[in-house]
Amino acid sequence: MLTIDLINQARERIASRIHRTPVFTSRLLNEAAGKQVFFKCENLQRAGAFKIRGATNKINSLTDDEKRRGIVAFSSGNHAQAVALAGREACVRVLVAMPDDAPKAKVAATRDYGAEIIFYDRTKEDREKFALDLAERERLVMVPPYDDELILAGQATCGMEFLEEVPDLDCVLTPCSGGGLFAGVATGAKHLKPGIRCFPVEPDTADDTRQSFLKGERVSIPPPPTIADGLRVQVPGRLTFPIIQKLAEDVLTVTDDEIIQTIRFILFRMKLLVEPSGAAAAAAVLFHKLPDDLKHVGVVLSGGNVDSEVLARVIAES
């Protein structure tokens, strides 16, 4: 269970290894959204995304024997970079299994952090089975992207920081893929402020969490087409889904076009780079998907790792 003890231990364990990211506001965005919006800038986090929180907490909790064996992760991007960086700092061997169509910038960054990369064909192989086989063959410890209490406890530190910095938030929104960021942030936020209302946000073409939330059980969808490459998970996590069911008021969705317009707004008006996945929650606010009575809105900008090709496309579509 994701207890407050686990979260507090995570805070201590990772404090010196992550940034306490700043919270930004924008008068222009407030006017456009009709609300007071606070952005927790995890795009300015180490390795460019919130993922370093969970990865650092997990890897620094390993036994000496596990550390000697090394670790493996499967990820199309930000989790890979986070595990590579946290692993390097813990002096642990890191293998990352990546789909062969992963964004180039994320592959290069993961390699720069010193990880060995093994590619697989996303259309032919099951990524989880591929990574599990690899882990067994090489006796490596798996660092899962979200279905792990230590990972969730790490992500929860983001929610605690946010509420400490802006105590009068009446709701908090995060992008949602496997659900690790949402489950962590909502747990952390509700611990500090039980009445806070929490909303995960997905692309409308990748709405596995919304479908699951409405049906009351985990629903799998086919590989979803969306510009938000980090939100292409096809089914909510085993550990995260019950937390989402309990803590989410509703699951919101946004279109790719809304995401693109939001990236442009944040880039040209706020001078911050966010990746498509990282802009989903902001898009929900900018395009008025929230109930009217919510006025002090917390939004996690979850990451900023964008390929120059993708950014060029975003800028061209004006």
Add this chain to the structure above:
Amino acid sequence: MLTIDLINQARERIASRIHRTPVFTSRLLNEAAGKQVFFKCENLQRAGAFKIRGATNKINSLTDDEKRRGIVAFSSGNHAQAVALAGREACVRVLVAMPDDAPKAKVAATRDYGAEIIFYDRTKEDREKFALDLAERERLVMVPPYDDELILAGQATCGMEFLEEVPDLDCVLTPCSGGGLFAGVATGAKHLKPGIRCFPVEPDTADDTRQSFLKGERVSIPPPPTIADGLRVQVPGRLTFPIIQKLAEDVLTVTDDEIIQTIRFILFRMKLLVEPSGAAAAAAVLFHKLPDDLKHVGVVLSGGNVDSEVLARVIAES
């Protein structure tokens, strides 16, 4: 004269109307530069650049009679936006004379802040004379971009903040156009730390300040071709040049290609948007133009207002 009293008055006058901008660092950039670099993020300043400091100080120092008459500024961009915003907040009529090839984003933003815009032909008309005629005809008060003590005192507040936040800087670099930012920041910085070494930075094709500095008198150059649209001034200011002569150790220059690569580095690695003019000082550090013995380097990222066309070009040139 730009006295410390003027600067302290400016700080009080503008404190509630500007952001105390954050100072960012980047491990990756430190490695690339071989120095510890601190970035004062004036790209995150109100209206997207440091210019709001001087404009706010000047406009809020006007007499009631002057405020009733209204103000005029000539500027291709950031100064215009700053005067428009500061003027609106002081409830003053604002006219801005702009060249008809000014960046679209800057024209639109200036208009959004409520200013009236009058275009002139940069190749046929002298901008200063054009604005002076306009001021006389409409009985407006001129708010000059740099040759004014109250403007310089406003920009100096940026240097004071920087040294207060990072007291152990051994040098500070700013982009240099008319010299207002450099003269202000160097004066403010040297007041707090007399031994600090100060460097203005120009595009190598727009090196009027470097030529003037070497010759010991103000040199005019033809309209310079450079991507840094804010640094196209053709001669150092009358008020700023003696300050530059006194406080600059050397005038550094960078190429357009170095500026472009620096914007890309800051965008993709640090997730911050800077405009070409705003990246000039950072480019000097990233491309090793500083003496080797300088280790704690302060860099002003002076602005972040970029047209999407210009940014698309910067991203494409990889």
